[in-house]
Amino acid sequence: MTKKWTAWMIAAIVSLVLASGASAHVTVWPKEVPKGSYEVFTVRVPSETKGTETVKVELRIPDGYQAGRIQPVPGWSYSLERDANDRITSIVWEAEGKGLADTEFIEFKINGKVADDAVELVWKAYQTYADGSVVEWVGAPDADKPASVTAVVDGAPQADGHGAAPSGAADADKDHAADEAQTAAGGKPDTATLALSIAALVVAIAALIAALARRRRV
Numbered sequence: 001m002t003k004k005w006t007a008w009m010i011a012a013i014v015s016l017v018l019a020s021g022a023s024a025h026v027t028v029w030p031k032e033v034p035k036g037s038y039e040v041f042t043v044r045v046p047s048e049t050k051g052t053e054t055v056k057v058e059l060r061i062p063d064g065y066q067a068g069r070i071q072p073v074p075g076w077s078y079s080l081e082r083d084a085n086d087r088i089t090s091i092v093w094e095a096e097g098k099g100l101a102d103t104e105f106i107e108f109k110i111n112g113k114v115a116d117d118a119v120e121l122v123w124k125a126y127q128t129y130a131d132g133s134v135v136e137w138v139g140a141p142d143a144d145k146p147a148s149v150t151a152v153v154d155g156a157p158q159a160d161g162h163g164a165a166p167s168g169a170a171d172a173d174k175d176h177a178a179d180e181a182q183t184a185a186g187g188k189p190d191t192a193t194l195a196l197s198i199a200a201l202v203v204a205i206a207a208l209i210a211a212l213a214r215r216r217r218v
Contacts, residue, residue, distance in 0.1 A: 024048055024105075026057070026125040026137045028148040034155025036116040041065075041150075046105040049129050053099030056128035057108070058092045064118030064152065067091070071109040078108075099130055114152060121150040 024046040033039050047054035061067050067088040070078055075097055081090035093108055100106055114121070124147045125137040139146045 025146060026127055026135075026148065028059075028121075028123040028125075028150060030150065032151045032153055033114055033121075035114060035118060035152055037114050037155065038112070039065075039114055040109055040111045043108040043110070043123075043125070044105060045100070045108070045125075045127065047100035047129075048102050049131075049133070050102045052129045052131040052133070053095070053101055054106075054127055055095045055099035055130045056092065058090060058126040058128075059108075059110075060090050060124040061088055062121045062123060064115040065112055065121050066115070067110050067112040069111040071111075073106065073108055076106070076108075118152040120152055123148040123150070 026046075027044050029042045029044065030039075043057070043059055045054065045057050070080075070091060072078075073093070076093050076095055078091055078093045080088050081092070083089050091108075091110065127135040127137065129135075135145060137145050137147055141149060
């Protein structure tokens with residue numbers, strides 16, 4: 001019984017260690033917004049490939065969101081793609097200089113309106129590095145490179161989007177704080193969490209060795 005329990009504990013801790021070192025994703029915040037609301041969305045882009053820099057990011061605007069304004073970011077230019085109805089369907093940000101190193105991240109903000117009948121917003125993103133490689137964040141939630149998803153829920157929409165804070169702004173700040181440990185260092189795992197996980201793993205292994213030693217003596 002002791003052996004089984006210890007083995008289970010080791011497996012759980014190993015999973016935690018591996019999860020703490022998982023790749024950082026391109027994400028869009030907030031993760032939940034009301035239908036019909038005017039929202040400022042934040043696109044968070046960590047750069048994580050060593051030896052090269054992130055130089056371009058393309059974000060596909062999902063059906064159910066009407067993007068209206070883009071906040072300028074120093075050192076980056078942007079271009080818009082529109083459909084036949086003049087709706088913005090894609091935003092491409094390009095670095096004017098060297099780009100983002102693997103210890104850096106950046107945030108882009110867009111303002112617009114969530115549709116009254118939207119259910120969820122799936123944000124597909126394409127991250128281009130200076131070496132020519134492209135990371136496509138377009139997969140399902142459980143994929144290795146998932147697209148960021150925002151849930152759209154019933155709620156009281158705002159009257160307009162001029163001069164007022166978006167309804168998701170406070171939630172976005174909370175979400176950012178929760179995610180800060182991973183992305184504050186360019187998407188690298190939190191050092192304290194990793195160290196604690198490794199220490200716990202060492203203790204678990206020691207417990208397993210002791211259990212096996214007692215079994216041999218019996």
